C-alpha cells in the first residue's frame with residue numbers, strides 16, 4: 467500500500483520526551499510540518515530524569531538555546547561526571563568523569579603508558595591525568611575556554627518541560643490538553659489515524675510520536691510492538707524519588723551510592739536536591755526502601771517520596787507502522803549513567819535525519835530501528851558492567867549480579883581488558899574508551915598486561931612526561947573557581963546572557 471506523505475505530526479505526551487520532540491521538530495522543520503502535542507495535566511509526568519550527559523549541550527546548541535537563560539529557567543547546575551560510592555567494595559569511591567584521560571596515540575590509549583609507569587612503581591593515580599575528574603573532586607568549575615571542560619547539566623525536569631514548551635509553542639507547535647481515551651486505527655493495515663480525547667475531540671495525524679511514558683499508549687497498548695526484557699541483567703525495578711532543600715554548595719557531579727539492594731542518587735540543583743533510591747523488589751521491600759531513604763537523605767523534605775515501578779528493557783520496535791516511540795515509551799535501561807534524555811535526543815535527531823516527508827517506507831523504519839537498537843545495546847552493556855564487576859559479597863542482590871551471565875559482547879570486552887589492557891569504542895557507541903577505562907579500573911578490574919609502547923621511553927623520560935601532564939592539570943584546576951561561585955555568577959539575573 468502506498469503510504470501518504472507526512473505533514474501532520476502528533477506527539478502523544480508532554481513529559482521531557484514530548485516537549486523535546488515538539489521543540490526540536492518545530493524549530494528545525496516547522497515550516498514543513500503541522501505539529502500538535504497532546505498531554506494531560508491530570509496524568510502528569512514521571513517527574514524524574516534530572517541528570518544529563520554532555521550531548522545535552524549539543525541538543526541545546528541545535529535549538530539555539532542560550533545557556534545562561536536555560537540554566538536560570540531550569541535551576542540547573544553543571545555536571546562533570548558521576549561519583550560512584552560502594553560499588554567495587556563497600557567504602558570504595560571513584561569518579562566516572564566526562565574527561566579524557568591523558569593523551570592517547572594512534573597505537574593505543576594513554577593508559578598503557580600509565581600502566582607501564584605503575585608497573586615501575588611510579589605513575590600515581592589515574593585521576594591525576596584527567597582535568598574533569600580532578601575539577602569534579604575539588605568541586606571547581608568554569609564554562610570558559612581556558613581550560614575547556616567537557617560537561618553536562620543537572621536540571622529540574624518539570625521546569626525543563628515548561629522551558630521547552632515555551633520554545634515549541636513560540637515556533638508554532640499546538641498543545642491540546644486532556645486525556646486520550648482511545649486510539650483510532652486504519653482498517654487496512656492498522657496504522658494509527660487519530661487520538662480520540664475524553665472530551666470527544668479527535669486529533670488526526672500522519673505520523674504519531676508516542677511519548678506517553680511507561681504505558682506506551684500507542685506503541686504497545688495499540689500496536690503491540692512487544693518488549694525485550696533485560697531484567698535478568700538489570701534487575702532493579704523500583705525507585706523512590708524525593709526532593710529535599712539544599713543544605714550546602716552544589717557539587718558538580720551526580721552521586722550514585724550503592725546500597726545492599728541497588729543504589730541511591732543525589733542530584734544537586736540550584737533550588738533543591740533530587741534524591742532517589744533505586745532497588746530490586748526481590749531483595750528489598752518498599753517499606754525497607756522508604757526507611758533507608760528517610761535515614762540517608764539530608765535536608766528538609768519538600769514533597770513526600772514517590773514510588774516508580776519499571777521493567778528494564780526495550781521495545782522490540784521503537785518505530786512501528788506510523789508510530790515512533792521516544793523516552794520511556796521506547797524502553798528503559800535504568801538511570802545509572804543518565805542516558806535516557808540522551809536517547810530521546812538521539813531519537814529525535816535520527817527521526818529528523820530520516821524524516822519520511824513523502825511517506826513512510828519499510829527501509830527507513832528498519833534503518834531507524836537498527837540504529838536505535840545498536841546504540842541502546844551498547845549502553846546496556848556499559849551499565850551492566852557496573853554491576854557485574856562488583857566484589858561485594860554482603861547481600862543476595864550483589865551475589866546475584868556478580869554471578870549473573872552477561873551478554874557475550876560485554877564478556878569479551880571484560881576479558882580483553884583483563885588480559886591485555888585493551889579497550890575500544892565500537893562504531894556508533896556513546897561511551898568512549900575513557901569511560902570504559904574509568905569504570906573498569908574504578909570497579910577494581912586490574913589488567914594483567916598492557917601494550918609495550920611505554921617501554922619505548924626510558925623510565926626517567928616516562929616519569930617526566932607524566933609529571934608534566936599531572937602538573938599542567940593541577941595548575942589548570944587551581945585556576946578554576948568553586949562550582950557554586952561560578953554558578954551564582956553565571957546565573958545571576960543581571961549577568962551576561
Ligand code: FAD
Nearest residue numbers: 479480481482483511512515517646679793794801806807
Ligand atoms: P513521562 O514523563 O511519563 O511523560 C508521559 C506524558 O504522557 C505525560 O505528559 C502524560 O501526561 C502523558 N500521557 C500519558 N498517558 C496519557 C493519556 N492517556 N492522555 C494524555 N496524555 C497522556 N533520564 C536521564 O536522562 N537522567 C536521569 O537521571 C534519569 N533518572 C531517572 C530515574 C528514574 C527512577 C526513572 C524512572 C527514569 C529516569 N530517567 C532519567 C528517565 C527520564 O525520567 C525519562 O527519560 C524522561 O523523563 C522522559 O519521560 P517521558 O517523557 O518519556 O515520560
